[in-house]
Amino acid sequence: MRIITGNDLRTGAVVWWTGSGWSRFVDDAIDAGDAAEEIMAREEAARRVNVPYVCEASRDAQGHVRPAHIKDRVRALGPTVRRDLAVPTAARTGWDWVI
Amino acid sequence: MYRYDHYDQAMVEARVAEFRDQTRRRLEGKLTEEQFKPLRLMNGLYLQLHAYMLRVAIPYGTLSSRQLEMLATIADKYDRGYGHFTTRQNIQFNWIRLEDAPDALADLATVEMHAIQTSGNCIRNISCDHFAGAAADEIADPRPYAELLRQWSSFHPEFSYLPRKFKIAVIASERDRAAMRLHDIGIRLVTRGGALGAQFYVGGGMGRTPMIAPLIRDFVPIDQFITYAEAVLRVYNRYGRRDNKYKARIKILVHELGAEAFRREVEAEFAHLIEVGVEPPRAELERIKAHFADPPFAEGPTTIDAGDPAFARWVERNTHAHRHPAYVSAIISLKPAGGIPGDASAAQMRLVAELARQYSFDEVRVMHTQNLLLPHVAKADLPALWQALARAGLASANIDTIEDIIACPGLDYCSLANARSIPLAQRLSERFAATGRSAVLGELKLKISGCINACGHHHAGHIGILGVDKKGRENYQLSLGGSEAEDVSLARITGPGFDEDGVIAAVEKATEVYLAERKEGERFLDTYRRIGMEPFKEAIYGG
Amino acid sequence: MADDLGASPDVVQLRFRSDEPVDHAAVTVDAAIEQSNATAVRIEPGDDARLLLPVLERLALIEINFPAFTDGRGYSAARILREAGYKGELRAVGDFGVDQLSHLVRCGFDSFAPDRRLDEADACRALATWAHVYQPAADRIMSGRRTIAELRHDG
Numbered sequence: 001m002r003i004i005t006g007n008d009l010r011t012g013a014v015v016w017w018t019g020s021g022w023s024r025f026v027d028d029a030i031d032a033g034d035a036a037e038e039i040m041a042r043e044e045a046a047r048r049v050n051v052p053y054v055c056e057a058s059r060d061a062q063g064h065v066r067p068a069h070i071k072d073r074v075r076a077l078g079p080t081v082r083r084d085l086a087v088p089t090a091a092r093t094g095w096d097w098v099i
Numbered sequence: 100m101y102r103y104d105h106y107d108q109a110m111v112e113a114r115v116a117e118f119r120d121q122t123r124r125r126l127e128g129k130l131t132e133e134q135f136k137p138l139r140l141m142n143g144l145y146l147q148l149h150a151y152m153l154r155v156a157i158p159y160g161t162l163s164s165r166q167l168e169m170l171a172t173i174a175d176k177y178d179r180g181y182g183h184f185t186t187r188q189n190i191q192f193n194w195i196r197l198e199d200a201p202d203a204l205a206d207l208a209t210v211e212m213h214a215i216q217t218s219g220n221c222i223r224n225i226s227c228d229h230f231a232g233a234a235a236d237e238i239a240d241p242r243p244y245a246e247l248l249r250q251w252s253s254f255h256p257e258f259s260y261l262p263r264k265f266k267i268a269v270i271a272s273e274r275d276r277a278a279m280r281l282h283d284i285g286i287r288l289v290t291r292g293g294a295l296g297a298q299f300y301v302g303g304g305m306g307r308t309p310m311i312a313p314l315i316r317d318f319v320p321i322d323q324f325i326t327y328a329e330a331v332l333r334v335y336n337r338y339g340r341r342d343n344k345y346k347a348r349i350k351i352l353v354h355e356l357g358a359e360a361f362r363r364e365v366e367a368e369f370a371h372l373i374e375v376g377v378e379p380p381r382a383e384l385e386r387i388k389a390h391f392a393d394p395p396f397a398e399g400p401t402t403i404d405a406g407d408p409a410f411a412r413w414v415e416r417n418t419h420a421h422r423h424p425a426y427v428s429a430i431i432s433l434k435p436a437g438g439i440p441g442d443a444s445a446a447q448m449r450l451v452a453e454l455a456r457q458y459s460f461d462e463v464r465v466m467h468t469q470n471l472l473l474p475h476v477a478k479a480d481l482p483a484l485w486q487a488l489a490r491a492g493l494a495s496a497n498i499d500t501i502e503d504i505i506a507c508p509g510l511d512y513c514s515l516a517n518a519r520s521i522p523l524a525q526r527l528s529e530r531f532a533a534t535g536r537s538a539v540l541g542e543l544k545l546k547i548s549g550c551i552n553a554c555g556h557h558h559a560g561h562i563g564i565l566g567v568d569k570k571g572r573e574n575y576q577l578s579l580g581g582s583e584a585e586d587v588s589l590a591r592i593t594g595p596g597f598d599e600d601g602v603i604a605a606v607e608k609a610t611e612v613y614l615a616e617r618k619e620g621e622r623f624l625d626t627y628r629r630i631g632m633e634p635f636k637e638a639i640y641g642g
Numbered sequence: 643m644a645d646d647l648g649a650s651p652d653v654v655q656l657r658f659r660s661d662e663p664v665d666h667a668a669v670t671v672d673a674a675i676e677q678s679n680a681t682a683v684r685i686e687p688g689d690d691a692r693l694l695l696p697v698l699e700r701l702a703l704i705e706i707n708f709p710a711f712t713d714g715r716g717y718s719a720a721r722i723l724r725e726a727g728y729k730g731e732l733r734a735v736g737d738f739g740v741d742q743l744s745h746l747v748r749c750g751f752d753s754f755a756p757d758r759r760l761d762e763a764d765a766c767r768a769l770a771t772w773a774h775v776y777q778p779a780a781d782r783i784m785s786g787r788r789t790i791a792e793l794r795h796d797g
Contacts, residue, residue, distance in 0.1 A: 010126065011196040012150035047128055051146065069571060071510060075148050079511035081439055081521045085179055106774055106790045117771050121741060124764065130739075137712055138741055220712070250776045250791070256748035257721055257779060260714025336718050375725050377778050383791040
């Protein structure tokens with residue numbers, strides 16, 4: 001699946017496109033398919049997201065959305081060396097998921 | 100140390116107001132991200148993996164207790180309770196919100212601090228020997244010259260849109276503790292015939308094409324050295340490559356023209372600028388120098404009573420000779436075994452600030468090795484200082500050992516990184532501390548970068564590690580034989596890369612070769628230079 | 643003629659001069675040197691501004707083009723021309739915004755034809771940002787502006 005991510009303009013927080021808005025949780029991401037470019041242009045112009053981009057992802061056996069690249073998995077959870085600062089879903093996926 | 104007058108204060112306040120206005124225009128949509136990015140970078144604000152990151156300038160690595168306490172306040176008020184000290188003597192906060200950044204800068208301005216030119220294609224914060232003004236081997240205190248450069252380079256109207264970033268370091272001794280020759284300009288203060296002047300090395304740097312700066316001018320009279328720097332910058336701004344980001348640093352220009360041709364260009368521009376007259380008045384240097392007068396050193400015992408073996412180990416590894424016989428400089432390691440190199444919590448910053456007030460004339464330094472330093476500690480005070488540090492877990496006696504690892508933030512934080520650096524540093528320091536090997540190995544500088552940009556100085560490590568992306572997996576290349584000191588050299592890659600476990604095993608093997616081969620008094624680097632790469636390669640890749 | 647860039651399409655939004663604007667078409671640096679009657683020239687980022695020094699006397703307008711605001715070569719070109727004594731109009735054209743104005747003025751520009759029209763209020767605010775300056779630039783040559791260091795020591 002092609003999911004869209006970026007950072008919130010005001011706060012910098014990592015966000016994922018849900019089909020109707022932006023979520024902090026990668027599991028909320030949907031397959032944007034061919035509409036991705038149009039969605040990104042519109043959302044960036046409206047300043048609801050900053051520097052959005054598309055990343056490849058898949059839904060794993062547990063139903064979690066798993067970005068294909070390690071960089072986006074780190075973004076989804078938080079720094080692996082400060083697990084106390086992770087986004088709340090980290091407990092569900094576990095840290096092995098990142099690597 | 101240097102204190103702002105009303106002019107300096109007005110400059111940082113004007114910058115805060117300017118950035119507040121720029122941020123407003125960005126949030127209102129009057130500036131696109133493309134237009135805003137160079138402006139926010141010139142105020143130290145990056146967009147990293149998880150959030151905006153603010154890099155605060157610590158000019159020539161010098162802080163007062165009050166300033167360090169403000170950094171703790173910034174960490175608590177706008178971030179998540181900690182900061183990361185960098186290899187250019189600055190500090191980074193990892194979780195800043197764009198809408199809060201102008202307020203954070205306004206708070207910093209109240210203690211004469213800022214984030215001006217800590218990023219972007221401009222002249223960056225000036226770095227310096229961390230022992231400046233305290234070391235026994237200096238011919239002059241380099242800080243006044245660094246301050247003069249700071250003022251000259253701040254908001255320079257001609258050099259704010261350079262081909263690429265530009266870093267300057269200043270030292271004043273034969274020993275190089277600031278990686279001077281790995282900077283765009285490295286300045287060493289020297290005397291010739293009794294006169295003070297500046298030696299200019301130009302075109303060093305790390306990154307994907309590491310280079311050691313060649314000597315461009317052996318002696319620039321000290322009352323012309325700003326003019327010479329301006330000449331170098333103008334030549335670079337006009338002729339540095341702008342067609343390829345990876346060839347845009349001045350090192351490529353110097354390399355492509357050749358040091359001789361480059362020198363001729365600079366000398367011609369220098370002769371012209373001498374005529375124009377851009378050097379600050381001589382009295383300005385004298386005014387700045389007065390700020391760096393010695394603190395009121397007191398006579399006291401010149402020996403240290405090191406009864407406790409743990410204290411003795413700490414004194415041995417973590418203190419440095421001071422030019423006053425009753426004092427030392429004491430290094431506070433930010434490298435606890437298994438810890439994150441260079442990270443400090445707000446509570447730790449406040450403690451160090453308090454200890455500096457009590458024991459070091461209100462002064463703290465940030466080292467490019469990502470440790471902190473109290474420059475002027477009376478030998479008589481060392482036991483009390485050590486006990487206070489030990490109680491707070493800040494007394495790791497491991498400076499310049501294999502535990503004292505430089506590591507960039509890597510893929511845990513940085514949007515440029517290809518691999519994580521910190522977990523590797525944590526595992527290595529933990530392992531070598533646990534086995535007691537690090538003490539046996541002595542001086543061994545291990546440096547880790549999470550990408551080719553080399554913020555972790557891996558090219559200059561006795562052992563260097565570079566993280567790369569290999570088909571979506573983290574992979575680590577090992578290199579040996581680098582040094583950022585006066586015996587500067589660039590490390591060579593051992594061979595094929597490893598996964599995380601593999602590179603840890605390879606580092607262990609390299610240290611075993613050293614222990615087996617070393618001669619009396621040899622450091623790891625000396626043994627490597629004497630016996631060469633082959634025995635290490637054989638041990639690492641052989642059987 | 644091949645080197646002629648045609649009538650300038652630039653709209654000059656800001657001009658800090660009291661003389662009459664020059665209406666000659668700007669030509670390239672090479673053409674300006676060859677044509678003994680050329681009075682206006684346009685400098686591109688890769689051009690060496692010093693080639694113009696022998697003919698500065700007859701030039702009344704020098705345009706310096708910024709195809710991208712992040713390419714800062716035009717700032718050096720401007721200062722070099724002012725250091726050589728050029729007194730005519732020095733116009734910045736191209737991709738720059740209000741956030742570049744202050745540095746452009748300090749390097750000697752006195753008219754501005756930006757690609758995108760500048761917000762007047764933002765431009766005024768930007769021009770007033772710096773009450774004082776740390777280093778000398780073309781503003782010292784043009785208006786005798788003194789640096790902070792000079793103010794500190796000469797009162």
